[in-house]
Amino acid sequence: MPSGLPSGDTREGFAAHLEWERALFAARWAVVSWPREHGGRDASAMEWLIFEEEYYRAGGPQRVTQNGIFLLAPTVFAFGTKEQRDRILPRMAAAQDLWCQGWSEPNAGSDLAGIQSKATRDEAAGGWRLAGQKTWTTRGAFCTHMFGLFRSDPETERHRGLTYFLVPLDAPGVTVRGFGRLDGDEGFAEVFLDDVFVADADVLGAVDQGWGVAMATATAERGLTLRSPGRFMATASRLTELWRASADQDDTRLRDAVVRAHIDAEAYRWQTFLTVTRMTDGEDLGAESSLTKVFWSELDIEMHELALELLGPDAETDESGWMKGYEFALSGPIYAGTNEIQRNVIAERVLGLPRR
Numbered sequence: 001m002p003s004g005l006p007s008g009d010t011r012e013g014f015a016a017h018l019e020w021e022r023a024l025f026a027a028r029w030a031v032v033s034w035p036r037e038h039g040g041r042d043a044s045a046m047e048w049l050i051f052e053e054e055y056y057r058a059g060g061p062q063r064v065t066q067n068g069i070f071l072l073a074p075t076v077f078a079f080g081t082k083e084q085r086d087r088i089l090p091r092m093a094a095a096q097d098l099w100c101q102g103w104s105e106p107n108a109g110s111d112l113a114g115i116q117s118k119a120t121r122d123e124a125a126g127g128w129r130l131a132g133q134k135t136w137t138t139r140g141a142f143c144t145h146m147f148g149l150f151r152s153d154p155e156t157e158r159h160r161g162l163t164y165f166l167v168p169l170d171a172p173g174v175t176v177r178g179f180g181r182l183d184g185d186e187g188f189a190e191v192f193l194d195d196v197f198v199a200d201a202d203v204l205g206a207v208d209q210g211w212g213v214a215m216a217t218a219t220a221e222r223g224l225t226l227r228s229p230g231r232f233m234a235t236a237s238r239l240t241e242l243w244r245a246s247a248d249q250d251d252t253r254l255r256d257a258v259v260r261a262h263i264d265a266e267a268y269r270w271q272t273f274l275t276v277t278r279m280t281d282g283e284d285l286g287a288e289s290s291l292t293k294v295f296w297s298e299l300d301i302e303m304h305e306l307a308l309e310l311l312g313p314d315a316e317t318d319e320s321g322w323m324k325g326y327e328f329a330l331s332g333p334i335y336a337g338t339n340e341i342q343r344n345v346i347a348e349r350v351l352g353l354p355r356r
């Protein structure tokens with residue numbers, strides 16, 4: 001396992017992480033749950049969860065290819081043609097093509113159905129012309145490709161008339177402008193599209209049916225694949241070690257809080273096992289992934305806040321990753337759909353409460 005890699009959200013760190021990603025691929029550990037023909041090991045969902053636990057327990061770094069392998073890939077398996085699967089997945093698994101997510105726009109974040117970027121049919125060329133602006137594109141400045149939603153039918157509104165496109169970022173008309181985050185990393189980008197040609201072969205799912213395709217990606221993002229419990233179990237273990245090493249072991253409030261965090265991480269783990277069992281039995285995760293998203297994002301903050309409390313004044317100068325982790329954890333309730341929106345979804349679609 002590599003240790004002490006710089007943040008994958010910096011240019012230098014991203015390059016270092018890519019070396020690790022490629023080593024994982026060479027040993028066929030990059031995408032264990034994928035079919036063998038695409039570079040995987042045919043692992044079941046339960047086996048994948050065990051792999052993730054062991055990966056993070058061994059100190060494995062977070063995956064900078066995650067928006068491709070964990071978000072786009074499940075969507076390509078579900079909606080892609082055979083030609084798309086064969087062309088896109090092996091290069092994604094090998095960290096040759098690096099994917100970012102182009103959904104949010106300056107005026108469409110929570111209200112994703114309000115996107116204004118357009119796709120205009122170019123019949124003669126056999127494809128589409130894209131125009132508009134995407135923003136908050138994680139690691140967009142370092143990636144080679146973007147998946148994104150565009151309004152393909154100007155006559156329709158909201159969830160209808162959207163199409164899901166796969167866009168090479170070196171296509172003529174694309175401008176990627178990286179910008180910094182509050183924690184100093186430069187991992188965000190704005191992506192400007194000016195009459196960018198995308199061939200029909202790079203439409204994922206049916207034309208004008210992009211919302212349904214995007215919701216499959218969102219379910220993966222909020223639910224299972226983006227944040228497997230292994231990552232939080234590893235954080236809970238590090239937290240327990242930190243507590244053991246701290247001078248404050250007589251502080252029962254802190255001790256109880258550490259125990260609570262551990263129990264919460266375990267609860268998330270068992271809940272995930274339950275979810276996977278239900279999915280294996282053919283059930284759809286759907287709106288319930290919103291419950292999962294609220295839980296893991298709040299748990300991440302809870303654990304990091306506790307760690308900073310245990311570190312006391314040393315937290316300010318901490319270089320072991322707790323402070324950095326805390327700053328990133330604070331964004332958990334925002335990305336993958338804000339927790340306010342998830343609570344709306346839970347209220348209306350899981351609990352069946354009235355909209356008003």
Ligand SMILES: Cc1cc2nc3c(=O)[nH]c(=O)nc-3n(C[C@H](O)[C@H](O)[C@H](O)COP(=O)(O)OP(=O)(O)OC[C@H]3O[C@@H](n4cnc5c(N)ncnc54)[C@H](O)[C@@H]3O)c2cc1C
Nearest residue numbers: 101102103104109110136137138331334335336337338340
């Ligand atoms: C670390 C990070 C990484 C990201 N990566 C990506 C990426 O790779 N690709 C991408 O496309 N996007 C990405 N995003 C963008 C993210 O999806 C949006 O920030 C998010 O959807 C919120 O949209 P917004 O920022 O426009 O806020 P707004 O939608 O303007 O929301 C502002 C506030 O109003 C609340 N609010 C809005 N509508 C409602 C409502 N109906 N009911 C209750 N409350 C409401 C929100 O919860 C929020 O608190 C990322 C964001 C972060 C923080």
